[in-house]
Amino acid sequence: MIRPAMMRQKITLIVHCAILFLGSLHFLQAQLHITTDLPEGIYEVGETVIWNVELEPGTQVDSVTYKLKEGGLSVTSEGLLDFENNKASVQYTFTKPGAILLDLRWKSKDQWHKTVGGAIADPEKIALAVEKPTDFDTFWAGKIEQLRSVPKQPQVQRILLEEEKEIEYYHIKMKNIDRSHIRGQLAKPLKVEKLPALLIVQWAGVYPLQPEWVIDKAKKGWLVLNINPHDLPIDREQDFYEMKSNGPLKNYPAINNENRDKSYFLRMYLSCYRAAQYLTERPDWDGETLVVMGASQGGLQALVTAGLHPKVTASMALVPAGFDTMGPAVGRKDGWPHWYTNTENKNEQKVHETSRYFDVANFVPDITCPVLVGIGLLDETCPPEGIYAGINQLSNRKEIVLLPRSAHQARNGSQDAYHERVDTHWLPHLRNRTFLQD
Structure with a gap:
């Protein structure tokens, strides 16, 4: 659509x-x-x-x-x-x-x-630039098994917010591969035993998480988990994140981008899988609804999560990054993080080959849930052609909201049509389990 x-x-x-x-x-x-x-x-x-x-x-x-x-x-x-x-x-x-x-x-x-x-x-x-690697599914199955060998050991800390009387709010930390951690925030309405779950994943950059990002959705009846894409505390002062952004995490997409087993995105993708799995194991999950959503890098993670985790029941991605990593090989611009040209002082061939294991398009065929995607026709960060090539691999229910006046960032209401579909149709129907009846 x-x-x-x-x-x-x-x-x-x-x-x-x-x-x-x-x-x-x-x-x-x-x-x-x-x-x-x-x-x-x-x-x-x-x-x-x-x-x-x-x-x-x-x-x-x-x-x-x-x-x-x-x-x-x-x-x-x-x-x-x-x-x-x-x-x-x-x-x-x-x-x-x-x-x-x-x-x-x-x-x-x-x-x-x-x-x-x-x-x-x-x-x-529009077709893919290249087909996915023949061992793509085997590679990711192996990585999920590696993750399962690491106990979650979730640490959940209640944070009291005086102004919020009807919401429970928590900070959460779990183990990930290679001695790393997943850090995030969780919110849910008080006195509700079973809730639909919503995983919110974040756009690019290095920054703190804001409590309202989960509280607003919890007030609408969701069990909400929002995770940091990086292994960093979620509530430090801005100077802390600027130091990380200008230091060890400067151009983080290029970290180990020659090696599929060490790429910075490996930990990030597995964080999403584990966060989704954690929600399904909570006693307050309703056992039916698990939605994942995000924009840009968050859209990338939302679609990857849906491709990796079979219990995801809907995925929503606005101007998703990570598509078409080999696009320049066929004359079109690839989406952020632009693996194809992010090769300074690197072996280009190794970077290009590694990128194929992290191209969102290669996760799409494994998505079995309904998908909503917003695509900016003027987007030079995550260009429309590559996103369409990937989304065309979907065989199940999908809705594409083409945004003809939108670049990557919203300006003058250029992305309102997408948000209207999310807020007035998809989320309410998913929460009330009436979505597939529509």
């Missing part, structure tokens, strides 16, 4: 212009308007996408350059836009299933600006 529904009408997308300054993006009040004939951005092979570009009155620019990038990577054409009365257009005809990114850049008042447009053709026909 794809949302929003395909509508043949015009729409104006107002995109705030961004300054490329000191490696970061800053948004201006000045605006650039992009008008397209298909607001949802979905086309068929053989059709032509037309972007109409209009400068805001009073915007002074030297020139506007454009690049068209198939798969967000391979440049098929580039040049200068020819404006007449502040208007110009760019066209592209699809010759195969896939995504196209329009990259616009210009200089104004000695500052560089950038914005992008996107479109995709026959997304349900």
Whole structure:
């Protein structure tokens, strides 16, 4: 299922212009308007996408350059836009299933600006860059057995929150492989014997966990566990996390990325499996509902968990990372953490081979539960083409919410359609066990 529904009408997308300054993006009040004939951005092979570009009155620019990038990577054409009365257009005809990114850049008042447009053709026909390794399932079965040989030994500490009278809140710590630990927070409503379980997994970065991330869901009737992707305390001061981020965890995706048995993501993926298993063994679990959700790196973990753990009953992933690790080999950009190019001072071939054991797409065929995925059509961090290639491996119930105005981060409501589906449909129905009746 794809949302929003395909509508043949015009729409104006107002995109705030961004300054490329000191490696970061800053948004201006000045605006650039992009008008397209298909607001949802979905086309068929053989059709032509037309972007109409209009400068805001009073915007002074030297020139506007454009690049068209198939798969967000391979440049098929580039040049200068020819404006007449502040208007110009760019066209592209699809010759195969896939995504196209329009990259616009210009200089104004000695500052560089950038914005992008996107479109995709026959997304349900996009194929994997490479097949999964023949020993993929054997490898992960072995790692789960290794994990099972390590006792969980959960340490659960009640934390009293004076302002929360109807919620129990805990810090939790469990053992993981290689003498590491899983650390997180758990919340549940008081005086309820059996509850549906919700595992929340986190986006990239190094930071503390916030109690409201579990308390809000517990107030809605969930047994909620939220885990840190790293083996770190969850409630230190910000300086602690900045020190870790700038020190031992700087570019953590590259840690041991030449070795599938030592990759940083091995511990992370197994943390998710163990967290899910822990929830199913609690006496206050209802024995039926186990949902896992996250965004970006959290979306990666949500789908991996569903692929590894058979008791997961639904998985929800917004702009999921980790797809299409070998995408650049076929001319399209891979998703964060960009294994393909994260090879400085490394053996590229070994990194590429290792990446295949952690590519989310290779876990997808083992998912047996319903899946909700939000995909940003303008996302350059986790590009849409690779995500579609992976999600197309799903044979069970799935809903794809294509977000035509969304880059990786939400801006101006660009990801509201996904959150509406999560908050008003998926979570309430899953909690009430009415989901499959809908």
